[in-house]
Amino acid sequence: MDFTFFNPTKIIFGAGSLEKLGATVSSLGKHALLVTGGGSVKRSGIFDRAVASLNAAGVAVTECAGIEPNPRITSVMRGAQIARREGCDVVVALGGGSTMDASKVIAAAVLYEGDPWNLIAHGQKDWHIPTEALPVVTVPTLAATGSEMNSGAVISNDDTKVKSFVQTDCLFPKVAVVDPELTLTVPKDQTAYGVCDIITHVMEGYFNGVDGTPIQDRFAEGVIINAMEWGRKAVADGSNLEAREQVQWASIVALNGWIQAGVDMVPPMHMIEHALSAHHNITHGAGLAIVGPAWMRFAAKALPARFAQFAERVFGISPEGKDVQTLSKEGIDAYVAFLREIGCPTRLSDVGIGDELFDQYATDAALVLRDEEGRLLGRPPMTKADIVTVLRDAL
């Protein structure tokens, strides 16, 4: 193993921690840009509670509402304009992954004179990796992307139909105020898609990382086992606070870098899903429930031993009397059964997507994370034909 690890984000975790938002933000700035999504935080009263906490701590608030799912670069530009105009010196993200991702890039775009789309990797020559950003505080209201405690953000471009990412140290939130009570009202379907997102984050490193990381393997298996156990409970009864807590915590550790340390994770499932959801506005986690199993069936041919380990350790499937391919297939089948049990789509036909744009998805998926031969990185690397094969298997 040969790696650098760094994650300076402070977590304040616990039911009721929203009340600590004002005190937390006031140590970082005097005027917050409060970034929100589609309005559910207003209907639930969370928005008013956040503003009250900020104001009580002497922090002025300017709102940037309406960050959409699969957040767009146009929203980032709008947020940066508001923050500049109003003189905001700290960004508070109150919402799900979209809101948190947009907030991070807004925080960098405020301090960058060029076109914010340059900040996102999309195969361009003038990629400007940000080196400075306003301080960001994240307040997740959905357990899914784990964006609350990492330095990554995924942004879409409506004009070019490209969805891509930026990940760099200056985008680490200063503090994540993680209050699982805020997720109690998340509907069943979004809860399930979030669980799939969490599990897929862990799987990307587990299957696509380097060999020789046995401690990280155990961490990964532990998170998947718990995301399934508590995810089931959170879907069955959204008001189960303990289940919400555990799923929220799983979301954070799934992608805050602890499991990925030394793993050299690349995320082919995510890259393929991004290509899909850039064209069809499906929820990212739902897209992963469709792409994931098809990718797993493809990858298991090259990595049967690892998929067999997954079957044994995560699902407790006995290896006795089975060859590694059979065991490996049983693990994938068990995972698909879990996804269906919690109500995720697992086929493109479940969400009304056909094969018309398969070539386009395959091209888009390999736009950034590709090897010298243009193949999408992962184990195994995928040619465009491989990606189309996987998509066809997902029909």
Place this chain on the structure above:
Amino acid sequence: MDFTFFNPTKIIFGAGSLEKLGATVSSLGKHALLVTGGGSVKRSGIFDRAVASLNAAGVAVTECAGIEPNPRITSVMRGAQIARREGCDVVVALGGGSTMDASKVIAAAVLYEGDPWNLIAHGQKDWHIPTEALPVVTVPTLAATGSEMNSGAVISNDDTKVKSFVQTDCLFPKVAVVDPELTLTVPKDQTAYGVCDIITHVMEGYFNGVDGTPIQDRFAEGVIINAMEWGRKAVADGSNLEAREQVQWASIVALNGWIQAGVDMVPPMHMIEHALSAHHNITHGAGLAIVGPAWMRFAAKALPARFAQFAERVFGISPEGKDVQTLSKEGIDAYVAFLREIGCPTRLSDVGIGDELFDQYATDAALVLRDEEGRLLGRPPMTKADIVTVLRDAL
């Protein structure tokens, strides 16, 4: 779960990373106090390589050699005097847990006018928790305490025979340069004691933390399983770099806070061991191999389900047809067998300690981490009589 987590230390991990020391330190200061232990780093040539890397990066070096095992407050005072006199602006720890712990407290003592012993918790009224320290870079040469990436330090006082700790944010090392090659020459016994220290760190949270942390449980079990597997290999063949890497990584994650997040860990095994090794200069990990099993037999009566989980998940012992006490006992026995297999003492008689000072150890152990009734914190809390019972069981 209700907690705050923060760990801003950057890790640079990998065989050969010692070469990156100079560049790393030069970003933090111009004149390093290079703190070392008993001389093994000189005999092995590691010291010269470190100095060469620092000098090549333009960093001046002043040495503070001779930090002893169970480092003393007098060594901290000496280091702080040297650093002040020479104008050092960064502290580099090159050694094991003792060297790293002393370095952290030296870094704080340089900036503190009072008696450095005030910085350590020992039940005093004028406890001064440090709020500032010189930047520290750790370079571990032994996998054991995990001090390389946490904010804690344990220091002994020869006059009072008290061994206690300080843990606070300003003591987080800025960077841990972790080169597993540096541990290739660690002798078998010290390797084994280090493995016991690693496992005990994980156990303290696993057994003494709060309930309701299932993800952290899985993390803990994964680290213990791997510390045993790779610890066996490192003891059997010290030149096995992969084994050294895995044990080193286990050492870091065992006590960098990831497993302990939300767990409210208290360390009764450590407190009892500290009381022992403050009086008898035994290696801390060896002391833990003696205290640990006796404490486990005591605690298992109160927490049989948790010890049964340990037996099943860590040692794969089948629960079929067994009551929880039997299963729990089988797990502890398996752990003791492991300790003996790698060459650890598991009895006080193995290291020539008798029962003459049991009352004193029991008093010392409960000096700091105690409840209102004066009992040593843990599950269950321990009266002095309980501690003596455990020590008697360890004879």
